[in-house]
Amino acid sequence: xxxxxxxxxxxxxxxxxxxxxxxxxxxxxxxxxxxxxxxxxxxxxxxxxxxxxxxxxxxxxxxxxxxxxxxxxxxxxxxxxxxxxxxxxxxxxxxxxxxxxxxxxxxxxxxxxxxxxxxxxxxxxxxxxxxxxxxxxxxxxxxxxxxxxxxxxxxxxxxxxxxxxxxxxxxxxxxxxxxxxxxxxxxxxxxxxxxxxxxxxxxxxxxxxxxxxxxxxxxxx
Amino acid sequence: xxxxxxxxxxxxxxxxxxxxxxxxxxxxxxxxxxxxxxxxxxxxxxxxxxxxxxxxxxxxxxxxxxxxxxxxxxxxxxxxxxxxxxxxxxxxxxxxxxxxxxxxxxxxxxxxxxxxxxxxxxxxxxxxxxxxxxxxxxxxxxxxxxxxxxxxxxxxxxxxxxxxxxxxxxxxxxxxxxxxxxxxxxxxxxxxxxxxxxxxxxxxxxxxxxxxxxxxxxxxxxxxxxxxxxxxxxxxxxxxxxxxxxxxxxxxxxxxxxxxxxxxxxxxxxxxxxxxxxxxxxxxxxxxxxxxxxxxxxxxxxxxxxxxxxxxxxxxxxxxxxxxxxxxxxxxxxxxxxxxxxxxxxxxxxxxxxxxxxxxxxxxxxxxxxxxxxxxxxxxxxxxxxxxxxxxxxxxxx
Numbered sequence: 001x002x003x004x005x006x007x008x009x010x011x012x013x014x015x016x017x018x019x020x021x022x023x024x025x026x027x028x029x030x031x032x033x034x035x036x037x038x039x040x041x042x043x044x045x046x047x048x049x050x051x052x053x054x055x056x057x058x059x060x061x062x063x064x065x066x067x068x069x070x071x072x073x074x075x076x077x078x079x080x081x082x083x084x085x086x087x088x089x090x091x092x093x094x095x096x097x098x099x100x101x102x103x104x105x106x107x108x109x110x111x112x113x114x115x116x117x118x119x120x121x122x123x124x125x126x127x128x129x130x131x132x133x134x135x136x137x138x139x140x141x142x143x144x145x146x147x148x149x150x151x152x153x154x155x156x157x158x159x160x161x162x163x164x165x166x167x168x169x170x171x172x173x174x175x176x177x178x179x180x181x182x183x184x185x186x187x188x189x190x191x192x193x194x195x196x197x198x199x200x201x202x203x204x205x206x207x208x209x210x211x212x213x214x215x216x217x218x219x220x221x
Numbered sequence: 222x223x224x225x226x227x228x229x230x231x232x233x234x235x236x237x238x239x240x241x242x243x244x245x246x247x248x249x250x251x252x253x254x255x256x257x258x259x260x261x262x263x264x265x266x267x268x269x270x271x272x273x274x275x276x277x278x279x280x281x282x283x284x285x286x287x288x289x290x291x292x293x294x295x296x297x298x299x300x301x302x303x304x305x306x307x308x309x310x311x312x313x314x315x316x317x318x319x320x321x322x323x324x325x326x327x328x329x330x331x332x333x334x335x336x337x338x339x340x341x342x343x344x345x346x347x348x349x350x351x352x353x354x355x356x357x358x359x360x361x362x363x364x365x366x367x368x369x370x371x372x373x374x375x376x377x378x379x380x381x382x383x384x385x386x387x388x389x390x391x392x393x394x395x396x397x398x399x400x401x402x403x404x405x406x407x408x409x410x411x412x413x414x415x416x417x418x419x420x421x422x423x424x425x426x427x428x429x430x431x432x433x434x435x436x437x438x439x440x441x442x443x444x445x446x447x448x449x450x451x452x453x454x455x456x457x458x459x460x461x462x463x464x465x466x467x468x469x470x471x472x473x474x475x476x477x478x479x480x481x482x483x484x485x486x487x488x489x490x491x492x493x494x495x496x497x498x499x500x501x502x503x504x505x506x507x508x509x510x511x512x513x514x515x516x517x518x519x520x521x522x523x524x525x526x527x528x529x530x531x532x533x534x535x536x537x538x539x540x541x542x543x544x545x546x547x548x549x550x551x552x553x554x555x556x557x558x559x560x561x562x563x564x565x566x567x568x569x570x571x572x573x574x575x576x577x578x579x580x581x582x583x584x585x586x587x588x589x590x591x592x593x594x595x596x597x598x599x600x601x602x603x604x605x606x607x608x609x610x611x612x613x614x615x616x617x618x619x
Contacts, residue, residue, distance in 0.1 A: 054505060055613040074611075075509040082507020089616065093502045106503065110512040154506065 005030040005194050006162055008051050011060035013043075020046045021057070022217040028162065031192040033185075035205035038214035044198045045166055047214065051196065052085055052164040053077045065161045082107050086155030088184075090167035092147040094139040094154075100126060100146075101135040104153040125153045129183065145176035152183060156193075165197040169204060181207055224528040226488060227592060230481015231532025234474045235580060235588050236539045241470040243578040247548050248456035251572045255385035256326045257301065258432055260450045261291075261423035262555060263443055266412045271560075274308045274317075274369045274406035276413050276421055279448065279555035285418035287442055294438045296431030301327020301424035303388060304399035306409075307560055308368050313358075315368060316559060318390035319399020327424035328388050331379050338362045338377030341395050348373035351381045354391035366392065369402045386572045387450075388422055389557045396420075448555055458551050478591070485528070486599050489521060493603050500607055501615035514604030521600025522593055529592025533585055546576040 006028040013021040020043045028034045038044045049055035051062055053069045062070045065084055069077060081087075094103045104122035123135050129149040139147055148168065155163050168184065169177030185207055187193045197208060205211045213220040252258055265281030276282070292300055304319035320328040322343050331349070332340045341347045348368075350360050355378050365372045373394065381389055394402075403415045413421075427435045436449045493500075500513055508516075552570040 049613045049616075054616070055611075075511070078504055078507050078509045078512075081505065085507075087505055089502075093498070093505075093616065095499050095502065107506040110508055158507070 003030045004028060005065055006051060006196065007063045008047075009061050009063075011047065011050055011057045011062070013046050013050060013055065014058045020217050021050065024060070024214075024217070024219040026051065026212060026219055028194060028196050030161075031188075031194055032210065033188045033193075033195045033208045034197070035208035035211045036196060036198045036214060037200065037202060037205040037211055040200055042214045043217040044200075044214045047219075048164055048166055048196065048198045052087065053081055082110070082158060084158075084161045086158065086160035086163040088148070088151055088155050088163065088165040088168045090170040092139070092144075092151045092171070094147055094150055096139050099136050099138055100131060100142065100150045103139065103150050104157055106154055107158045121157060122153070125157055126150070129153050143176075144172050145179055148172060148176075148180050149183065152180070152187075156187070162194040162196065165195060167199055168197065169199075169201075177204075224524055224531065226484030227481045227525055227528035227595065228532040228535060230477050230484070231529050231588050231592055232535035232539065233477035233481075234591075235533060235536035235584060236543070237470050237474050237477065238584055239536065239540050239578055239580050240543065240576075242581070242584075243543070243576050244459060244548070245452065245456060246577045247550060247574060248459060249452040250574055251386055251455055251550055251552060252450065252452060254330075254572075255328060255387050255424060256330050256426065257424035258427045258429070258452065259425040259436060259439070260387060260556065261425065261439055261443065262421070262448045262450075264446055264448060264555070268408035268412050270408065271307070272309050273408050274306045274402045275409050276403070277305060277307055277555075277558035277560075279558050280305050280421040281413035282415045282419050282421055283423060283443065285416065288418070288420065288423075290442050291423070291425075291439065294435055294442075296428045296435045297425055298428060299324075299326040299426040301325075301329065301426075302396065302420040303328050303422040303424070304396060304403055304420050305388060305390065305422050305558070306399060306403060306406075307558075308392075308402070310367065314560060315366075315392045316390040317368060317392040317394055317399060317402070318388055319394045319396040319402075321396050326426045327422075328385070328393075330385070331381075331393060334380050334383055335377045336380040338375070340377060342376075344395075346371070346373055346395065346398050347376045349377045349379045349393040350375050351389075351391040351393075352378040353382070368392065368394075369406065371398070371402065373398070386552045386570055387556045389559075389570075450553075450556060455550055458553070459548065482595055482599075485525065485595060486602075489524070489599055490603055493517065493607050497607070497610055498615045500610050501612040504610070505612040505616060510608035513608040514601070517604035517607065518597065518600035521603065522596035525592045525596025525599065526589070528596075529589040532592070533580075533588055536580060536588075540578045540580050543576060543578045546578075547573055548576050549573050 004027040008024060008026045011021055011024040024047055036044045050057045057070055061068055069080055101119055101122040104126055105118040108118045126132060126135050129152060131146060131149055134142060134146060169180050172180060188195055199205050262280040263283055264279050267278045268275055301321060301324045306317045308315040308317050318328060320331060322341060323329060336352050348366055360375060362375055364375050366375060379393060403409055409415060432451050436451050439449050440447050503513055549571040552572055557570055
């Protein structure tokens with residue numbers, strides 16, 4: 001793949017004696033929406049963690065936007081994620097004591113900028129998620145769909161080169177899940193967002209440009 | 222919980238130290254009100270027959286040459302002298318005190334307690350009578366009192382109830398007159414030779430940090446049996462834990478703060494452990510270990526600072542309440558000797574005062590700084606530990 005923004009080569013991950021990911025090789029093109037599907041426990045979330053720089057592979061290499069990240073230090077990885085990567089988690093992972101705009105601006109807090117600028121950027125992106133009226137609400141006051149939209153806003157605030165989504169509709173009812181997927185698809189189509197999404201739902205996977213299947217830790221051809 | 226635990230610890234630390242300081246301050250009161258830090262008396266014998274002028278057994282002659290040597294002790298800032306006599310007349314017994322005309326140290330401060338009439342005029346053989354004693358015996362201003370064959374016009378009444386509890390008398394004379402009476406008394410001379418310029422009570426003002434060496438030097442000059450009263454000796458008479466031992470206060474303070482620190486640390490460690498997932502999210506979205514540590518440090522310092530302020534407020538409230546306590550400081554009979562056979566002679570004497578509980582600025586500042594330091598240490602330790610969390614480990618099990 002010539003325009004690959006993400007390349008994982010020969011990735012293996014072993015926990016003690018258990019090999020969860022076996023010699024996986026994967027590439028995602030710039031602006032591409034890829035689904036990674038497989039049964040529960042097949043190693044897709046672990047592979048996503050390795051590809052996104054949250055987890056180190058036991059062997060193999062990962063390159064994002066031309067930077068080899070599998071040998072980077074913890075802090076180098078953190079900085080890299082801050083500047084290049086967005087995450088959408090299944091269980092939202094919002095911080096309950098922070099408001100919607102503060103949760104959205106979470107990646108910006110270590111960055112030197114004024115509070116007003118952080119808030120402006122967070123509010124702007126929340127408005128795009130149709131949450132302009134919820135910026136000062138705590139997560140407890142938000143519905144599941146709203147929480148996930150805040151999480152998407154957080155994933156996008158640093159203008160990432162690639163967004164990793166791990167079962168983004170897993171904790172939502174069908175209607176809300178569909179609405180979230182509509183947002184994800186819109187972002188991909190309108191803004192050319194590169195996306196790697198893990199899901200175990202074949203119907204959801206079909207919305208992607210390309211589907212990669214995993215089974216027993218191996219990426220199927 | 223961390224804030225409450227540390228607040229209570231800080232409050233205990235402050236109040237224990239404030240109480241200790243209060244008892245120390247209270248112990249200074251009996252001496253302070255007579256303008257002294259140390260009083261000196263030499264015990265001796267009394268004549269077999271109590272007639273004419275005699276010295277009480279607790280205060281016999283201190284020689285002039287000894288006085289001269291005492292004046293040269295390093296750390297002494299002022300010396301006051303007096304002569305205390307028991308004078309037994311055929312119809313009346315007097316406790317007479319010869320005081321200097323002017324001296325901020327010692328019983329000359331009676332000048333401020335003249336309730337009626339006036340103080341002595343320099344060089345004149347005049348007398349002041351204690352107000353209650355004058356009322357009891359119908360003595361009026363302008364009357365003359367006879368003492369050891371000498372006659373003194375009463376020029377004023379002294380309200381001794383508001384004056385010092387040390388060296389209390391019912392008749393006050395110029396020092397030179399009391400010295401002359403003592404020198405002329407054969408019974409007194411037979412047991413305690415008394416010459417010109419000698420006295421039997423000494424009041425000394427000394428530099429606070431040198432009181433102990435001054436007391437030791439006084440005993441060296443006047444002999445080991447000399448009674449040297451210092452704030453410390455009154456402190457021992459108080460018998461309180463806080464008064465008895467600075468070590469008790471120190472140990473209790475350390476225990477209080479140690480328990481508070483442990484509670485704070487354990488609670489904050491628990492809170493941070495509960496926040497492992499949150500910290501995993503922070504790291505996933507790009508916070509470095511340093512960012513996380515700094516955040517936890519800031520939170521910890523802020524929490525502990527608030528705890529310090531709350532603890533200080535609790536301590537102020539406790540100090541205000543404890544300030545209503547009264548403390549009775551026993552005045553040893555020897556320091557204000559009254560013949561036992563006279564009315565009220567055996568009655569124990571106390572200096573009663575409100576416990577002067579206050580929180581000095583330095584103690585308040587120290588307690589808040591200590592809280593901040595505890596917060597800093599706790600935050601740094603926990604931050605370093607928690608920042609090692611790998612986001613994949615805490616986010617994996619969704």
